Amino acid sequence: MDEAAGFCLRKQDVISCMFSSWYRKLKHLTMESVIIPLPPEFIHYLNSDGIVLPSGHFETKGKREETEDDSWDSSSDGETTHNTVWEQPQFAALHKKIQQTIDYLGGIVFPKLNWSSPLDAKWISSNGTLQCCRPSDIYLLLKSSNRVAHDLSKAFRSCTDYDQCDEPPGGFQLVLRQWVDIIPGMEFRCFVKDSMLIAVCQRDYTTFYNHLVLHQDELMIEIEEYYRRHILSKFSLRHYVFDIYRNYRNSYMLIDFNPFSSITEPLLFTWEELTDILTPESTDPQHPMFRFLTSDAGIQPNKDAYSRLPIDVVDLSTGEDIAKFIDLFKKETWQQDDNSDDEASEQAATLQ
Numbered sequence: 486m487d488e489a490a491g492f493c494l495r496k497q498d499v500i501s502c503m504f505s506s507w508y509r510k511l512k513h514l515t516m517e518s519v520i521i522p523l524p525p526e527f528i529h530y531l532n533s534d535g536i537v538l539p540s541g542h543f544e545t546k547g548k549r550e551e552t553e554d555d556s557w558d559s560s561s562d563g564e565t566t567h568n569t570v571w572e573q574p575q576f577a578a579l580h581k582k583i584q585q586t587i588d589y590l591g592g593i594v595f596p597k598l599n600w601s602s603p604l605d606a607k608w609i610s611s612n613g614t615l616q617c618c619r620p621s622d623i624y625l626l627l628k629s630s631n632r633v634a635h636d637l638s639k640a641f642r643s644c645t646d647y648d649q650c651d652e653p654p655g656g657f658q659l660v661l662r663q664w665v666d667i668i669p670g671m672e673f674r675c676f677v678k679d680s681m682l683i684a685v686c687q688r689d690y691t692t693f694y695n696h697l698v699l700h701q702d703e704l705m706i707e708i709e710e711y712y713r714r715h716i717l718s719k720f721s722l723r724h725y726v727f728d729i730y731r732n733y734r735n736s737y738m739l740i741d742f743n744p745f746s747s748i749t750e751p752l753l754f755t756w757e758e759l760t761d762i763l764t765p766e767s768t769d770p771q772h773p774m775f776r777f778l779t780s781d782a783g784i785q786p787n788k789d790a791y792s793r794l795p796i797d798v799v800d801l802s803t804g805e806d807i808a809k810f811i812d813l814f815k816k817e818t819w820q821q822d823d824n825s826d827d828e829a830s831e832q833a834a835t836l837q
């Protein structure tokens with residue numbers, strides 16, 4: 486039971502939000518994407534410890550040139566004519582398919598698995614974004630991400646009908662999406678309950694955007710219109726969450742679907758509000774609640790920063806784990822005591 490949300494999350498809800506479940510039908514609303522089935526060896530590679538493959542499989546000798554192509558070179562000593570040596574014969578077909586897809590999608594792609602992108606790992610990429618120009622960029626991000634690991638082993642764990650099977654129907658897939666430069670202040674998360682749009686929130690909820698204050702009414706009219714025209718009756722669930730982006734041409738682009746459940750971030754709402762307080766009867770269905778920051782006071786820390794710090798530090802900063810704080814405090818105190826003992830014995834030694 487998904488207690489925080491007060492809603493039962495079923496496997497089918499999670500499956501309906503999987504990228505391949507909705508993309509074909511709603512392709513015209515979103516950026517062009519390609520779904521690549523992942524072979525078991527690659528899943529094994531993602532699940533194995535360490536960021537790089539064991540030596541002999543994945544070996545980097547120096548920096549790669551931007552202009553090189555990523556084709557395999559099977560010269561006898563394993564050296565390629567490039568600066569980088571790649572020896573992953575078991576993924577050769579997949580590697581080639583990924584390279585071809587990157588080329589097809591214009592040279593820069595956004596990667597994700599069946600549900601999640603490696604957002605938590607973007608700090609590890611060379612430019613701190615999820616932009617990928619080469620297969621190796623994708624491998625590094627996927628290997629470094631806890632969100633991706635969750636897709637691989639825990640996607641159905643919170644479902645009431647979880648049956649010990651963690652593999653999605655159709656298997657694990659890599660989704661490569663054409664890269665779009667998204668302006669964070671123009672992305673919105675929309676909550677649908679009983680097929681009614683009950684709430685909308687700025688997607689980047691850690692920043693104050695004055696344009697949201699100024700244009701809130703127009704934005705809500707546009708988003709409701711978009712929902713009625715393009716999403717309502719096209720998506721298979723009655724309760725769900727979707728993200729959209731308003732681009733510079735003032736048109737909207739669908740980004741993703743998520744379950745109406747506490748496994749999805751409620752951003753500036755809480756799941757209690759979304760499930761109990763905001764009902765289609767209690768809110769005017771013509772006017773879903775729009776929540777955005779109204780000033781830059783009380784801005785929340787950016788969640789991206791969490792994945793750049795050791796988890797202990799994050800727990801301390803959020804006050805989530807007071808026991809850790811006490812341990813750390815004790816350790817500091819003992820260390821100081823130890824140091825003063827050392828100083829005392831040093832002084833004693835010099836006096837002798």
Ligand SMILES: Nc1ncnc2c1ncn2[C@@H]1O[C@H](COP(=O)(O)OP(=O)(O)O)[C@@H](O)[C@H]1O
Nearest residue numbers: 516595600601602662663664665666667740741
């Ligand atoms: N094709 C893309 N190009 C650039 N940024 C993207 C693209 N697709 C998504 N994003 C950004 O990444 C965020 C997460 O994408 P999403 O597909 O929803 O992954 P997740 O389900 O893991 O959150 C989006 O909210 C959006 O800001």
Ligand SMILES: [Mg+2]
Nearest residue numbers: 600741742743
């Ligand atoms: Mg998503």
